[in-house]
Amino acid sequence: xxxxxxxxxxxxxxxxxxxxxxxxxxxxxxxxxxxxxxxxxxxxxxxxxxxxxxxxxxxxxxxxxxxxxxxxxxxxxxxxxxxxxxxxxxxxxxxxxxxxxxxxxxxxxxxxxxxxxxxxxxxxxxxxxxxxxxxxxxxxxxxxxxxxxxxxxxxxxxxxxxxxxxxxxxxxxxxxxxxxxxxxxxxx
Amino acid sequence: xxxxxxxxxxxxxxxxxxxxxxxxxxxxxxxxxxxxxxxxxxxxxxxxxxxxxxxxxxxxxxxxxxxxxxxxxxxxxxxxxxxxxxxxxxxxxxxxxxxxxxxxxxxxxxxxxxxxxxxxxxxxxxxxxxxxxxxxxxxxxxxxxxxxxxxxxxxxxxxxxxxxxxxxxxxxxxxxxxxxxxxxxxxx
Numbered sequence: 001x002x003x004x005x006x007x008x009x010x011x012x013x014x015x016x017x018x019x020x021x022x023x024x025x026x027x028x029x030x031x032x033x034x035x036x037x038x039x040x041x042x043x044x045x046x047x048x049x050x051x052x053x054x055x056x057x058x059x060x061x062x063x064x065x066x067x068x069x070x071x072x073x074x075x076x077x078x079x080x081x082x083x084x085x086x087x088x089x090x091x092x093x094x095x096x097x098x099x100x101x102x103x104x105x106x107x108x109x110x111x112x113x114x115x116x117x118x119x120x121x122x123x124x125x126x127x128x129x130x131x132x133x134x135x136x137x138x139x140x141x142x143x144x145x146x147x148x149x150x151x152x153x154x155x156x157x158x159x160x161x162x163x164x165x166x167x168x169x170x171x172x173x174x175x176x177x178x179x180x181x182x183x184x185x186x187x188x
Numbered sequence: 189x190x191x192x193x194x195x196x197x198x199x200x201x202x203x204x205x206x207x208x209x210x211x212x213x214x215x216x217x218x219x220x221x222x223x224x225x226x227x228x229x230x231x232x233x234x235x236x237x238x239x240x241x242x243x244x245x246x247x248x249x250x251x252x253x254x255x256x257x258x259x260x261x262x263x264x265x266x267x268x269x270x271x272x273x274x275x276x277x278x279x280x281x282x283x284x285x286x287x288x289x290x291x292x293x294x295x296x297x298x299x300x301x302x303x304x305x306x307x308x309x310x311x312x313x314x315x316x317x318x319x320x321x322x323x324x325x326x327x328x329x330x331x332x333x334x335x336x337x338x339x340x341x342x343x344x345x346x347x348x349x350x351x352x353x354x355x356x357x358x359x360x361x362x363x364x365x366x367x368x369x370x371x372x373x374x375x376x
Contacts, residue, residue: 021274028275029301030250030264032257059266062218062250067258069220076218078247085289086209087216101273113217 001041001175003034004153005188008176014186018128018159020178026125026153027060032067038175039067042123042151045173046072049148051121053077055114055136057107064153065123074121077114079107079136088112092142096135099128107135114143127152127174130161137168154178189229189363191222192341193376196364202374206316206347208366214313214341215248220255226363227255230311230339233361234260237336239309241265243302243324245295252341253311262309265302267295267324276300280330284323287316295323302331315340315362318349325356342366 013021025031042064054076056065062078069076083091090111095104114120120140122133133150140147147170155162155174158181162172180187201209213219230252242264244253250266257264271279278299283292302308308328310321321338328335335358343350343362346369350360368375 015274019273023272023274023298024301025263028265028268028272028298030254030257030266032254032264033261035254036258059246059250059268062247063254066218066220066223066251066254069218070224070255073221075213076220077216078218080216080247084211084216085207086203086211110211110216113212 001038003037004176007031007034008154008178008186008188012186014181014184018156018181020154020156020181020186022154026063030063032063035063035067038064038153040071041175042068042173043071046121046149046151046171049121049171050119051148052119053114054121054123055079055109055140056123057132057136061124064125068123068151077109079109079139081105081107083108092139094135094138094142096132099126099132107139109139109143111143114139114145116144118143118145119148120145121149121151122147123151125153127155127161127172128159130164133161133165149173156181189226191225192364195219195222196342196366196374196376200374202369202372204372206344206369208342208344208369208374210342214251218251220251223251223255226252226341228259229363230256230361231259234309234337234339234359237309237359238307239336240307241302242309242311243267243297243328244311245320245324249312252313256311256339265297267297267327269293269295271296280327282323282326282330284320287314287320295327297327297331299331302327302333304332306331306333307336308333309337309339310335311339313341315343315349315360316347318352321349321353337361344369
């Protein structure tokens with residue numbers, strides 16, 4: 001998707017160790033107009049999958065997921081990393097390694113909001129190792145819901161997430177693919 | 189704003205101690221179409237203030253702030269509660285008490301994204317005690333930026349936030365006002 005690719009080329013920074021700094025337009029500072037265009041693009045790519053709900057992970061998945069949900073007319077559930085006081089006892093829970101923090105993080109969804117048989121589309125900001133996405137897939141499985149697609153804004157192809165997630169047999173769509181970040185490059 | 193008020197009346201739950209459960213449409217599960225309508229309503233109310241940027245706090249402020257930003261064509265910065273690896277050394281930092289968690293939380297903004305003289309509109313999900321909002325105001329002041337307005341989806345009038353924030357002399361706009369939550373009520 002051209003607008004996102006151009007923006008990464010202009011404002012993205014390679015911090016080394018595969019870390020892409022995009023906090024001027026995706027996380028920390030968000031460009032809502034760009035996110036709206038990305039949401040529309042993801043909505044078009046997944047228009048055929050019959051999703052009934054979008055699942056993402058807090059924090060930086062929220063903006064792209066909500067914009068995609070606005071175009072598809074679907075509710076968005078974001079997995080929490082801590083259980084808030086408003087959440088009831090029955091939850092779906094798993095853990096996934098944080099890509100940038102080097103620790104395991106909790107992913108928690110209330111059983112009120114993901115239901116047996118529900119068709120779930122996962123949307124996140126990054127598809128990198130795929131381990132966070134796979135954590136979300138486990139939550140879908142715990143709820144006996146049905147995964148119907150996986151989408152992300154930015155794919156770091158060299159981290160292998162797409163290959164890992166191929167086993168789930170659903171369409172995987174990303175809007176910008178980074179093929180190499182060696183030697184300070186950001187090769188799209 | 190009628191759609192939000194109706195939704196609170198239908199799906200909101202009074203959990204006691206002034207805690208309003210709205211996690212079926214504002215936090216945890218988000219209704220993007222409702223959030224879009226709320227963003228449009230807030231954008232209309234603040235169209236005249238000449239804002240250049242929107243500031244909110246993660247996590248549940250992101251959806252309403254991004255939707256408001258989409259209508260106003262403005263970038264949105266969300267204060268982080270933890271400093272990510274992509275954030276540089278120079279930050280604006282304060283603390284505010286969490287309403288529902290009973291602890292102090294950090295509010296951190298990179299100096300890259302709030303600038304001296306910039307006209308800042310604060311948007312959040314709740315206006316309750318006003319203490320989180322006041323934390324965001326301190327970040328605006330640290331950056332020597334200029335606060336031009338404060339908006340929220342839901343105001344809990346009985347917690348006094350509006351009175352606390354009046355000292356800053358900017359328009360305060362909320363879309364649904366809850367006047368009383370005693371005895372299990374949600375009185376709008």
